[in-house]
Amino acid sequence: MAKSSIKLRAKVKDDVVEVKALIKHPMESGNRKDKKTGEKIPPHYITEVVCEHGGKTRLTASLSGGVSKNPYVSFKFKGGASGDPITMSWKDNKGESDTVEAKIK
Amino acid sequence: MSSSRRLFLKQTTVAGSAAIAMGAGLLTPQALLAEWNEAAFKEKDVDAAIKAMTGSASSEESDKIHIKAPDIAENGGVVPVSVTSDIEGATDILILAPNNPVPMVAAFALGEGAETFARTNIKMGKTGDVVAVVKAGDKTYTAKKAVKVTIGGCGG
Numbered sequence: 001m002a003k004s005s006i007k008l009r010a011k012v013k014d015d016v017v018e019v020k021a022l023i024k025h026p027m028e029s030g031n032r033k034d035k036k037t038g039e040k041i042p043p044h045y046i047t048e049v050v051c052e053h054g055g056k057t058r059l060t061a062s063l064s065g066g067v068s069k070n071p072y073v074s075f076k077f078k079g080g081a082s083g084d085p086i087t088m089s090w091k092d093n094k095g096e097s098d099t100v101e102a103k104i105k
Numbered sequence: 106m107s108s109s110r111r112l113f114l115k116q117t118t119v120a121g122s123a124a125i126a127m128g129a130g131l132l133t134p135q136a137l138l139a140e141w142n143e144a145a146f147k148e149k150d151v152d153a154a155i156k157a158m159t160g161s162a163s164s165e166e167s168d169k170i171h172i173k174a175p176d177i178a179e180n181g182g183v184v185p186v187s188v189t190s191d192i193e194g195a196t197d198i199l200i201l202a203p204n205n206p207v208p209m210v211a212a213f214a215l216g217e218g219a220e221t222f223a224r225t226n227i228k229m230g231k232t233g234d235v236v237a238v239v240k241a242g243d244k245t246y247t248a249k250k251a252v253k254v255t256i257g258g259c260g261g
Contacts, residue, residue: 048141057217058219061211062213064210067210067211067226067227068183068228071225072224072226073225074222077216077220078218
């Protein structure tokens with residue numbers, strides 16, 4: 001993949017790392033209908049987002065079709081330092097996935 | 106997350122969910138099924154969904170949970186919700202929208218060192234509450250905030 005589907009930003013402030021991520025994904029809930037054909041659009045959404053840092057899982061987020069298109073996920077953790085690598089990966093209900101690594105600012 | 110809870114969930118959900126997943130051509134890798142709580146994300150009842158996710162039957166309302174969400178959401182497709190809490194020892198944060206076709210929207214399992222904070226954007230089909238659940242130890246705490254939706258975000 002030329003460009004990652006995840007935009008990952010992590011910043012240290014007062015000992016706390018704030019992680020913000022924007023993932024490009026349609027997040028189809030399966031409830032929507034195609035306006036032209038009237039057929040249901042099959043569900044296609046991210047089920048799991050995992051963020052790791054320093055060999056530890058800092059967050060495991062379970063998402064569903066109820067999360068907005070191109071989901072934004074943000075959380076905070078203690079124990080990170082500027083320059084540390086941080087990785088985030090997602091999986092969806094079709095078995096697709098992506099991973100990205102960033103450095104904490 | 107205790108192993109007994111995992112076992113319980115496996116026993117109760119694997120048979121049904123695997124059949125559904127196969128029928129819909131959505132069979133996902135085993136590791137994913139084990140992690141993603143399908144039962145909770147299919148449950149239509151709010152209390153049952155919370156129970157399926159946390160394993161805790163009773164929850165009490167708490168003023169220590171702070172939900173930040175707009176009073177009026179112009180676009181139900183993108184409703185920013187952030188949850189913070191002062192509750193000690195929180196391990197999970199759940200976000201639910203009871204008026205959606207599927208109430209359970211997102212669940213955040215806090216890892217080592219994680220602050221009790223989660224933010225994401227959710228879809229809301231119509232005006233209703235946003236419910237936040239924080240799990241700490243064996244207890245679950247809930248709080249809610251009303252959001253008025255002018256244009257729904259679920260269904261077309």
